[in-house]
Amino acid sequence: MSEAKAAPDCSADSQQDAQRKAALLEELRSAIGQTTGAPLPARDAVNQAMIRHWSDAMTDFNPCYIDPDFAAKSIHGEVVAPPAMLNAWTMAGLHPPASLQGRGVDTYAKLDAAGYTSVVATNSEHDYVRYLKLGETLHHSTKLTEVSEEKATALGTGHFVTTVTEYTNDAGEVVGAMTFRILKFRPGTGRMAASAESAAPAKPRPIRPKPGISRDTGFFWDGIAQGELRIQKCDCGALHHPPMVRCPKCGTYDLGWIVASGRGKVYSHVEPVHPKIPSFDYPLIVGLIELEEGTRLLSNVIDIEDEFVEIGMDVELAIQECNGVELPVFRPARPARREDTLHFEDVAVGDRMAPCPIPITPTLIVSTAIASRDYQDVHHDRDLAIKRGSPDIFMNILTSSGLSSRYATDWAGPEAVLKNLRIRLGVPNYPYDTMTMYGEVADKGAVTNGRGPVTLKIRGTNRMGHHLTGSIDLELPSNAA
Ligand SMILES: [Zn+2]
DSSP, X not given: OHHHHHHHHHHHHHHXXXXXXXXXXXXXXXXXXXXXXXXXXXXXXXXXHHHHHHXXXXXXXXXXXXXXXXXXXXXXXXXXXXXGGTTTTTOOOSSOOGGGTTOSOTHHHHHHHTTOOEEEEEEEEXXXXXXXXXXXXXXXXXXXXXXXXXXXXXXXXXEEEEEEEEEEOTTOOEEEEEEEEEEEEOTTOSHHHHHHHHOOOOOOOOOOOOOOOOTTTHHHHHHHHTTOEEEEEOTTSOEESSOOSSOTTTOOSOOEEEEEOSEEEEEXXXXXXXXXXXXXXXXXXXXXXXXXXXXXXXXXXXXXXXXXXXXXXXXXXXXXXXXXXXXXXXXXXXXXXXXXXXXXXXXXXXXXXXXXXXXXXXXXXXXXXXXXXXXXXGGTOHHHHHHTTOSSOOOOHHHHHHHHHHHHHHHXXXXXXXXXXXXXXXXXXXXXXXXXXXXXXXXXXXXXXXXEXXXXXXXXXXXXXXXEEEEEEEEEEOXXX
């Protein structure tokens, strides 16, 4: 009975609510097709200093961006800006000048006023007509193209807003475009917020067995705690691991150690699947690592999906804290940057790009945010990020684009020319995680003017899931040229 009584009030409320929402949506959608007006010039012309800052922060050392001698002999004929910097040039900066205030898309302000105050970028699609050269001034004009109905997402209820920005040079020539989609949402209304508040205290994990540390092995564990891999070495030259009491080669008890580089190769690997031991993380990859110094070490291989682990794969030391103990584990080494450029005929549909782990450090998140002139506090100020409901600072979308571009040209070579870069974001990249990039050749087109189009499918995965999924179209030189 009480239910029947309550119902009319409730439905009147929800009817009012629905009317308010419909009115807001109508108002927002009435601005579709409007632009921010005449193209606004960027604050600075394309310049080497900002490119170098970007290149350092992203560790993208493509010489076409930073080496004038190499660039002069390249397909570009001179230094060019990394294509993924497209929207970095026109960012408003930390203290937007008065002339820029009120020149943005006012849909965001209207959503703020209606309570949708939180924001997250979800899609970035760049089209590159050509690469930008030093001294060019970019101009930009943004058009609102889409406002979604209110949607319930894991982050909160909100509207997806899509804009298209066109980039022109001083002469009015179109040099690029960006389709950008963000979610404006009500903070605290999502599943993620709800589960964070109501979550039962985490069940304590069973303690992982601690390594046996003795007088003979203490130097090894002391080294790990200090971030170095110490390997026992005898004066006769023999290396031993695990450490021994006496050298089996020359018989001495007087043994020292060296600090190994931490680089090695997977000599063999195995993946225990059953029974699962609760104190370990699965999939658990056990690898016998051959160190470059010549001895072998039994360890775990992390930050890579099991099907990508290969015998002979280059790995590097990563020290992992586990139940209060620091353990030596290994992750795939970053693939070397290709110095010559792949030819169109060298690649085939289905070719895999070597996985590339990217450790997500606070330095990476902060330096790349600033290099892309993105001063949103959630990308550099941990206290404010927490206040806004995030567990920590997180990577900005320009960096996800920049790292995708780096992955493509490190694999294909410096003179691979990106035509576009489209990414969709999933879970955030928080500090102390690792994003591993995977990619493959998804398609090839027909050679024209000595260059052939190749489509890459890429994804970047961290310990929570997919951070990004996307595609890149690029052109490679053809043998026929
Ligand atoms: Zn010896």
